[in-house]
Amino acid sequence: MKNLLSIEALTAQEITAIVELGADLRKNRAATPQVLTGQTWALIFNKSSTRTRVSFEVGIRELGGSVMFLSGADTQLGRGEPVKDTARVLGRMVHGAVIRTYAQADVEQFAEYSHLPTINALTDEEHPCQILADLQVMHERLGGWQGKKVCFLGDGDCNVARSWMWAAARLGFDLAIGAPKAFQPPAEFMEKLGTDKVVLEEDPAKAVAGADVVYTDVWVSMGKEEESAQRIEILKPYQINAGLMQHAAKDAIVMHCLPAYREKEITDEVLEQHADVIFHEAENRLHVQKAIICWMARGEG
Structure with missing residues (x-):
């Protein structure tokens, strides 16, 4: 094996x-x-x-x-x-x-x-198993990833974001990481990644623009609890909400690897609108x- x-x-x-x-x-x-x-x-x-x-x-x-x-x-x-x-x-x-x-x-x-x-x-x-499950959603719901754009919002240097970046590098789809500068991966990682398919964007609306998949993860990962209040304040503009979704593609899907903290990284309204996809993903x-x-x-x- x-x-x-x-x-x-x-x-x-x-x-x-x-x-x-x-x-x-x-x-x-x-x-x-x-x-x-x-x-x-x-x-x-x-x-x-x-x-x-x-x-x-x-x-x-x-x-x-x-x-x-x-x-x-x-x-x-x-x-x-x-x-x-x-x-x-x-x-x-x-x-x-x-x-x-x-x-x-x-x-x-x-x-x-x-x-x-x-x-x-x-x-x-x-978090490779999570991203493989997410790619399976794209395969089943969008017919694949070729020609698609994924936008990851929030902590752009977390394990899920990094696995998404490697997936984009390997498979050739476009990936926008919408994150404040302090939450973007370092230059050394981007150099190692070696692809022009991943774009780092501080403006969340620009990051989401035209995206077929809008994705987020918790803002406070395990082991980061002491930074909770600071992280939530800095990442507020990157919340997935109805206003931000207006910049995405018309039929965009929303994914979340769960657990979700509603009204933080995603609103309850948007999560429930896309619950079928999110729990298909789970x-x-x-x-x-x-x-x-x-x-x-x-x-x-």
């Missing part, structure tokens, strides 16, 4: 294969292939979760496997055991791992030392997680 550690590490062909497989699995859930029969997978979560945990637990079971959930407090990682030591133990006992934690390096080190198929279920650097987490594991098991590229 392969690993799924980041969007950055994927090719356009690999992203497309996972998204199309996820769409197929959504259409025919009852025919889920039993690629994990006889296997036990560990979910190692150092950050709280609803959609990620439920989708992986249900998905692994539907693929024929068993699941062991381990929070940070459940393991010696919570007492300071090195990641590489935990990895070498679990690598001798379970068949795969899904990790939701802070440092990207921890996920990469776990994969290296465990020799297990490893999935990044969120780090501070990337459901896609199940189907794309299954697709990721099937793709890893088949060694597709």
Whole structure:
């Protein structure tokens, strides 16, 4: 099996294969292939979760496997055991791992030392599973991403925004990051990204102009709670509301990776108007997680 550690590490062909497989699995859930029969997978979560945990637990079971959930407090990682030591133990006992934690390096080190198929279920650097589910929405609702414009509003240097940027770089669609200067990715990251498909824009109306997808995430990510009041004040102009949506394409869809804090990053009115898409997006987490594991098991590229 392969690993799924980041969007950055994927090719356009690999992203497309996972998204199309996820769409197929959504259409025919009852025919889920039993690629994990006889296997036990560990979910190692150092950050709280609803959609990620439920989708992986249900998905692994539907693929024929068993699941062991381990929070940070459940393991010696919570007492300071090195990641590489935990990895070498679990690598001798379970068949795969899904990790939701802070440092990207921890996920990469776990994969290296465990020799297990490893999935990044969120780090501070990337959230690849979320963006694959989002791309599946574009595939199903918009017919794909070619010729489309996505606008991400809010903290433009968060893990979700960074994964969107890598997706645009790999797939070639246009992406506008609407964020104040202090919340834009640094020059070094943009240089590493190496694409003209991603535009940084401080004016939210210009960022949204003509967008087919208007996207946001929470303004206060886990670990940033002490900055809550300051972040909310600075990011107010980037709220998705009815006025801002007037600048988007006529049939634009709104997406939110959830949980949503209504009247902060998005108004209740707009969220409810686009609830069908937003909760379709949430459901896609199940189907794309299954697709990721099937793709890893088949060694597709």
